[in-house]
Amino acid sequence: MSKKEILHKLKSLFNPETVAVIGASDNPDKLGFHVMKSLTDGGFNGEIVPVNPGSKRIMGIPASPSIIGVRNPIDLAVIVLPADLVPEIFEECHIKRIKGIVLITAGFKEIDDPTGGKRQSKLAEIANRAAIPVIGPNTFGIINLHKNLNASFTPEFSWLEKGDVTLVSQSGGISHLLAFMAMRRNMRISKIIGLGNRLNIGFADMIAYLMDDPETKVLALYLEGVNEPRHLVETAIANRGKKPIVAYKTGSASKGDQESLSHTGSMAGNQKVYEGALRQAGIFCVNSTQALIDLSQTLSVCSLPEGRRIAILTGQAGPGMAACDVCETEGLEIAPFKPETQKIINELLPPLALRTNPVDMGPAWYNSDAVHGIVRAVMDDENVDGIILLTMFASANRDVVPNLSRLFIKWNQKKPVITCFISPPGIWDKHVISLEKAGAIINLSSPERAAKTMACLWQYKKMIKGA
């Protein structure tokens, strides 16, 4: 069977009508319990079939002793059984014409013993013969929020809000970290895919699939090692610039390399070579989980800047200086405004203030109307490709952010606006959350992160243009 036939079934894997949980359990000490809970709590509205020869019902749902006896067709099988039982189950999946497998079970290529590798090769042989795409082994699973499908052992993934960033990760731990970071900052997610040991589905396959997925706008990848780097790079090149891809790769440390091998069964390899190849393929590399989330969330909401000319508008001078430093280091330009814009600002700020870019709105820091007028004028300035807007709460300026909200909502992202509105907990949070949920702004928690992320937007654009 061809690879093409395998990839063709990925759509059913991510959008199943029926999901069988092989190894389902009512015992909270078993992962099979947590997988059942994820599917049921997540509100999956297709059919769930718990499979366990020892139970008649699991979580109130009728169970089958094996998938062979199930009358209806099954699209996706989630397997949480001991490793030695898996080959037989794979043969049953073949017979049952299952469209896709999520293999949570560990104990394959990642373990420090040749039997693990052999077991994995055996499974690959069956899956490829049966033309079944397999996510895993050694994965927490997959989540597709657009289908309320939580096929993982972590029910809490369903707390995420539905959106258009898809996370593809070689590490379950990093997937959980990224998901919880996303939850804590109103970032909306399309899918989370734990590739694990990549039996027959790797990064290249996921990039190809997600490029045609209408529910994915931005891809965020976490990589350690890649089995077929050439395949990954070729696939990315073929899709260059179609959708933004941001990648974070670990494994530069020698100790990390050892860990990678025992993690998902591949060496991390030479970091610089990897990063060069990824860049060439139009994949933007960042160097931390935080930056991966900052940038992929921003790419999902903001338009790209047309150029490098950024306006910094700040309610207080210090945060503006911090942003200026980062902008200049990262190659952005704090450019002069058009005369019309400067005229408006000069009317709104007293003559002794810093009124040219960067604008210190300080002398009007608790005058909501002046701040509103300045932001509006700069938004309309053709000499400005993006705006960094910084305002720290200080009691007297309580109305400034609520007053700006209307401006953002009406404005529709003609150019990127990244804000840093910081208040004590509970004051501006609800305004920021509603603006973020409306896709009107990205709010980052320090001026440096705001500036760095704006710089990444520009650097990404430049990379894609090949400049």
Next chain:
Amino acid sequence: MSKKEILHKLKSLFNPETVAVIGASDNPDKLGFHVMKSLTDGGFNGEIVPVNPGSKRIMGIPASPSIIGVRNPIDLAVIVLPADLVPEIFEECHIKRIKGIVLITAGFKEIDDPTGGKRQSKLAEIANRAAIPVIGPNTFGIINLHKNLNASFTPEFSWLEKGDVTLVSQSGGISHLLAFMAMRRNMRISKIIGLGNRLNIGFADMIAYLMDDPETKVLALYLEGVNEPRHLVETAIANRGKKPIVAYKTGSASKGDQESLSHTGSMAGNQKVYEGALRQAGIFCVNSTQALIDLSQTLSVCSLPEGRRIAILTGQAGPGMAACDVCETEGLEIAPFKPETQKIINELLPPLALRTNPVDMGPAWYNSDAVHGIVRAVMDDENVDGIILLTMFASANRDVVPNLSRLFIKWNQKKPVITCFISPPGIWDKHVISLEKAGAIINLSSPERAAKTMACLWQYKKMIKGA
């Protein structure tokens, strides 16, 4: 009058019995309202004297037309009047033998007009003649949480918890940002001091004062430019290693320099020269507000590592790799354990797991007792100078963090432990908060930040030892 006499009064300035608010107001559009609110809401238990010739009572407190008519002595005067009225008030403060002034009013050396500089010189002349220390002008004020003294225009500063990190900042905006970051992560604060234009009290004076302040254990500085860099460096050298000082300096950008001048009236100067001088003086430089908070909070809670040998214990491999990369880049060593420790780990983890440092506790990731046993063994290992402990929530491991809590509480910080325990909102938060409040751990929100902060602890120690 000598500088010594001025500095002698700083203790009264930060620990006043009586505070006068000159320019107090009942009108929420005036900063004098917010200052009154800060003092009253903050629970200041000394006497508050609102001063305003147009009011009999302000916020229910009897007001005086001027300080001259006040019968009792006044320790601290907070001034929120227009700039041109301030010289006369300073003369009155001299007559009234006031011990310290917080001058919130702006419009002095920071404005782009020679009259501002002249006004400031005039005030300096009066203050120095009267031997009164002045915080400001152009400041939001000062906060001393140990005295419930919020002498600022931001009542919300009083929401902070009392602790032993003192923030000294040239920028009000950065002070607010740092304070809100601190609130959002259970960081406890001693004082926040907004130096503003530094009439006669600068960074060097504050370092000298805070070295003898029993309520300050760690100093966090935010600097733009310094009027007397030599004085600062000499003061820091004289107190080298006595208490940790962490500094973040902005102003590397040419645009930022322009902003600095118009901000608190000094050029930012050459960044590299500054950083070299600060380092020589035993002041540890970081390069973001986030790093300033991460490190100063950690220094206030953790002991310093005896050496560079760090253990990485991780519940999932990916976050461990991310931490490994940062540790190696930053010069830490992922060193072998003592045989006794390794033996215990080998008993707790299956043979095919990565059991040497970095330890991937993955195969036992939802076995709380095994995780507990491993952490405990590594804590006791003399080959380990510090521990980075990473665990991402995943439903099946819900008990791991609560189960570890007892271990940390009993353990008393023999060596630094930095954790990254991340869960969906509301699951581990209360455990993490209570551990942080007990000073038992520092929990950072990504493995990279945990590793970077551990590296800073070691680099600080090395710098102080002169190695």
